[in-house]
Amino acid sequence: MSVKLFLLLVICHPLSYVNCVPNFEEVLNFRLDEIPYIRMELRDGVNSDFDNTYVNYFFKQKICPMIIATYSLNITKPPPKRRESFVIVSDMGNLQQTVKLFSQTAGLFFFIIVNEIDLSELDNIFGILWKLSGIYRTILLTLDGLMVYNPFFYNPKLGKFGGIQMLGEINKGRIFDDMNGYPLRVQVFRSVYSRPVYDIVLNKMISHEGADAIVASELQKNMNFTMILQKPSKDYFGERAPNGSYNGAIAMITNSETDIVLTGFFIKDYLVPLEFTATVYDDQLCCYVPKAARIPPSILPICALRPSFWVAFILAGFACGTVWAAFRVLNLRICPENHKKQYSFRNIKLLYQFLRIFNDTCVVWVKANIVRFPPFNSERIILISICLVSVILGAIIESSLATVFIHPMYYQDINTLHELDESGLEIIYKYTSFKDDLFFSETSPLFAALNKKLKYLDDLDADLIKDLVERGDIASVTRYTSLILESNEYILTKKIHIISECPKHYMIAYVMPKDSPFGEKINELLLKFLSAGLIDKWIADMHDKAARLVMKGNIIPRTSAFKVLTMVDLQLAFYVIIVGSLISMMSLGVEKSDLLLNCYKPSQQKRVVTSQFWQTQSKRGETLQQFQADIKRLVHLAYPTAGNDIMNQLAVKAFVKAVGDINLQRVIRTGGKRTLPEA
Known part of the structure; x- marks a missing residue:
């Protein structure tokens, strides 16, 4: 009799699931293989938990280390460590309180429900848990088998998403492979690789373009969700307030008002709880300045x-x-x-x-x-x-x-940060995230000096490049790719110049709430896109499109193989002639003044008189007596210290030389004339 009762209790006992859920060990083994350790939480003072078949399975399994503890709904437990996994024993009446006690946004939960279940109540409990905390990795070990809450299961009768399903109906928990058109809130705003498209009549964004838009479209196709494009925040990325809070997209992330922001963010610490996806591309923060002036034709x-x-x-x-x-x-x-x-x-x-x-x-x-x-x-x-x-x-x-x-030439541009510092230009920026660690002042004295030149512009809609071109006395900072894609016309028309020495290099990713349930699948797809080179290809397509628009708009200044020179181009040659003429006149003046000064020196005067004496000639209409007197005067001036005999000989020689007739010269020389009157 006792043996029959024992067998009857074993077969019909409500906690004996062996016949109801065959081969559940295989399913649970697969799940336990994904986690490093697990916590077993038994109800405090309930000894029957040790007799549960599921509990005994976890005691006996050797796949995952386990920590055993008890809990009481009357005692508040400290918040569990993030990303911990739990095996929790409960009953249907206390399940809602138990879920609230252990809820966290990450980790794997095994709820062992020891009595009969209420599917509608389970839908309500885990539906609220999904909407408030994004918790979906829950496996319910019930009398009817292994169940899960599928947030993407659509109930056409109720017209809503979410419902309890048998674990076997889902392909090993890969629920994100097909989200069944689940509405996913997506935030996109204007940035380098995203271009929102607005409906002017409806005053809302209806789509977006660019590499980020293609990524969003591919994610939608592969995960089968319905993209709900939210109205972009007027604060774009978000600005940090003195109290540490943010506005803009970051505020929507931290407040769980959006599921993902598909606009690239710099990967850095924003000091708020958020999560980056896999890196999708990189970029640099670069300073740009007005283009140097064109060299005038005169020089x-x-x-x-x-x-x-x-x-x-x-x-x-x-x-x-x-x-x-x-x-x-x-x-x-x-x-x-x-x-x-x-x-x-x-x-x-x-x-x-x-x-x-x-x-x-x-x-x-x-x-x-x-x-x-x-x-x-x-x-x-x-x-x-x-x-x-x-x-x-x-x-x-x-x-x-x-x-x-x-080809026009320009003066030397600012090409280094040191030259930017020496120029004294203010560096204007309009996103506070740029300033956080752009010029880390403790890195070098140069960065400290540049950091003092940063000036915040509290107008996110301002056109900084246009202001820079018009003013010409400021510098600015932005992403390098933004300049190439959005402001290429200013570069090609020689209005701005990008400083080749960029102070900061960033990896860029999309942003989700902390421990987002969509993160694992989205990262998996992004890594596939990256490994296939698709994101690089979509970015290259944007660059090609921008280049075609530039060519189509005739923005690039055309240069011909020849140029008709004008007087403006040749003015340097005339300047050289003018300067050369002025220098020649100055040289002439110096020479003449030197000659005049030398004329009044005794030695120079004697040399001049001597030259005149030997080169004297008879003037036209001059009598012989007048010519004789002129020679006497010159010989006395040229040789004042000579004796009379020498003077007479010199005078005779000068007279003979001055006579133009050769025969007459011969007669005077052979005649033995010793004085001028005799000659």
Whole structure:
């Protein structure tokens, strides 16, 4: 009798599930293999929990380590550690309180319900749990079998999502493979790779374009959800208040007002609970400044080549002249005697020779012709070499001039952060997230100085680039890709310049609430897109589209292969002529003033009188007596210390020289005339 009663109790006992749920161990083994450890929570003071078949399974399983504890609904438990997994024993009457006691937004829950279940009550309990906390990883171990709450199960009778299903009806819990058209709240606002499209009549966003839009569309196809595009916040990403709170998209994330923001965020610590998806792309924060002014045509030929080239050009000319002069010295030392008399070191013309060499070198250096060839073959070879070098350098200069007249040249742009600091320009920004660690002041003195130049613009709708171009006295900072895609026309038309040294590089991802239930599946799909190169391809398509729009809009300035030169382009040549004429006049004035000063010196006066004495000629209509008196006056002025005999001889010689008739000169010389009257 006792044996039959025992068998009857084993077969019919409501807590014996072996016959009701065959092979449940296999299903549970698969679930336990996904978690590092599990907590077993038994009801305090209820010994019958130890007799439960499911409880005994967990005691005996060797797949996952287990912590055993008890709980009481009358005692408030401390919040559980995040991402812990639980096995909780309860009954239908206390299930709602038990769920509230252990609820958390992550982890796996096994609820062992020891009595008969009420499906409508289960729908209500776990439906509220899903809506408030996003908890879906719950497995119900009941008398009727293993069940789960599927938030994406659609009940056409009730017209709502969510319901209890048998675990076998779902493919191993992959409920996010098919969300059955579940409405997913998506936040998208204007950014680099997202372009919202608005319906002006309805005053709402109806779609969006760009790489982020394609990602959203692909996620929707693969997960089969209905995208509910929320109205973008006017604060865009969100600005942090002094009390640490945010507005904008970040506020919607932290308040669980949206399920995902499919606009790229910089991956960094925003000091609020949110979660990033897998990295989808990267970008840099770059500073940009007004483009340097265009070089005016008046000095364009000078700026056609770098200053170092002109310095090298001038120094090379002096070096060639020096080599030529050195060869002249060597040639004078080894040349024959007759040449030594002509080019003697003691000759007063030696300095003149060197000056003439440097003058000829400069003439050849600018591709002109020299008047006199050097007398030595070695110097002629040097001169030929100089001519060849001048031809090469002249070709470089001429080609550069032709280039700068066709393609405009600009002054040196700001290319480094150090040059930006020296420029003194204010750096305007309109997103507070840019300033957080853009110029970390403790990194370097340069960053500390630049950080002081940052100025916040409290107008998210302001067109900073347009203001920068119009004012010309400020700098700004934004994402590099934003400049390339949205402001390429300013770059191509030479209105702004991007500083090549970017201070910050960021990885970028989408944002979800902390421990979002959609995160695992979304990350899985994003990684597939990335590994296939799809996101890079969609981004490249946006760049191509932007380039086509630029070409279609004729924004790129057209340049032709030739240019008709005007007087404005040639004004430098006239400036050179004017300056050269002024210098020539100054030189002439200096020479004339020096000559006038020398005329009043005694030595110079004597030299002048002596020259006049020997070059004196009879004037037309002048009598012989007048000519004689003129010669006497000049001989006394030219040789005041000479004796009378010498003066008479000099006067006779000057008279004979002044006589134009050769026969008469011969008669006077042979006549033995010693004085001027006799001659």
